Amino acid sequence: MTEHRPILTFIAHLTLILGIALVAFPIWVTFVAASHEAARMVQVPLPLLPGDQFFVNLREVFVNGIAGAGGIPVGLMMMNSLIVALMITFGKIAISLISAFAIVYFKFPFRMAFFWMIFITLMLPVEVRILPTFEVVANLGMLNSYWGLSIPLIASATATFLFRQVFLTMPDEMLEAARVDGAGPLRFFWDILLPLSRTNIAALFVIMFIYGWNQYLWPLLITTDRSMVTVVMGIKQMLEAAEQAPQWNLIMMTSLLAMLPPVAVVIAMQSLFVRGLTETEK
């Protein structure tokens, strides 16, 4: 620090604490709401201190769900979310790794054409092409399936770019040495490139897991079967049911559960998360 000014440092801490309080307040309210019984949650003013029904509510939504919103157990929804998020994450990383490998390490006709074709996917988020993509998935009979929920989202220009960048910084001597030792392309990829890109893969994993878990519009469109509902879209049905009979304690409990896995990933793997975030923007 350039100068010692205790008052300024104090103000800095104070502002940060205020900022954190502001950012965390919605979560506190959510937590409090999730720990009261339904009857308390319809009396104004709502409580600001937690009650003693937290585990009762947790059990209720996890096993039974909310009756007014179809009664789908939140445990099942979270399972669906987990499967879809992992399929999207692994899918994205796998196909991006091998396509970046092909583009960087092989010389073949139409190499750049393929590269640009992948680049285009960067420009077409699912939100802008929802109707025709929905039709394609319907025609392929992939509605209400894990495949339909994940495969249309696994093409990734961002991840391909990232791995291309990583591979380009690898010294040429690696490949020369591997060749001298008699390694073919696949062996070189598996034994040398993959281990060397470990950290980048982990960083990307964090970002893509959050992306996959938080998908909303796409699952909303293609799932009508209640056994395929993901927890993020399940919240919406509960909100709709709340118009008639508000069960805010259960809805907020579900919200807590729905944000828990991605938030836990961010906090537990903070340095990888920060790395992934800054890398994917380059």
Next chain:
Amino acid sequence: MLKRVHFGTSVLPYLLLAPQIIVTLVFFIWPASQALYQSLLIEDAFGLSSEFVWFENFENLVSDKTYLNSFQRTAMFSFSVAFIAMSTALVLASMADRVIKGALTYRTLLIWPYAVAPVIAGALWVFMFDPTLGIFVYALKAIGYEWNHKLNGNEAMFLVVVASAWKQVAYNFLFFIAAMQSIPKSLIEAAAIDGAGPVKRFFSIIFPLITPTTFFLLVVNVVYAFFDTFGVVHAITQGGPAKATEILVYKVFYDGFVGLDLGGSAAQSVILMAIVIVLTVIQFRYIEKKVEYT
């Protein structure tokens, strides 16, 4: 682009590229071209026949007041979200840049909302502002203000903006703090020796030096507000009341899946794609610039 040392032509690279290319063709290029084609058609009300009408859908959109309003609303919404999220993050980052003790703890406590899904962010805020039960509504009533975002369009817009911005502060904070920490300490110290106080240093050294980051974040935030806030709007207002919060992405969804106006929805998709492409190009141009500066 290509390694100096590389493998020769064989069938292997095609096999390696195949999964990505197939997914891209089936789920990106084909639907996008369908959207382009459909945007030139008008279907009758029963979906039995369609007629090729060239640019009539686009002409209809341009002369459609609700679409133009939605456009204007989206622009206002995006810049409000970007402004609130970025200014909050900038204040917090400049404070965190000063702090030595506990800097990492502050960072941890500030970045996690990034991981909250937009629709859940919407659920949290709609709960706090529920017209009959909401905790903030109760507080507002105490000072004599009747809040009801289900009737008042401005209040609905405010709520959607705040919920969207809340989630985005974390992202901006991370990039601002990284940019501030990469400024050479010698510059700051030299200014301090010349008698510049902390405020003056911020405005004449730190802020100008992080301009590239600020500009980059502006683009990212606008893209976020344009395309990733569907969940927020869907959870809080469903575009209402009286279309007061119907942003473009929501309108594409609504006209296509609820209103079943396929041609019109496709034409809107095409316009949105054009916007994404322009924003992506701006973002890439910026990145080239950044390489020069650093």
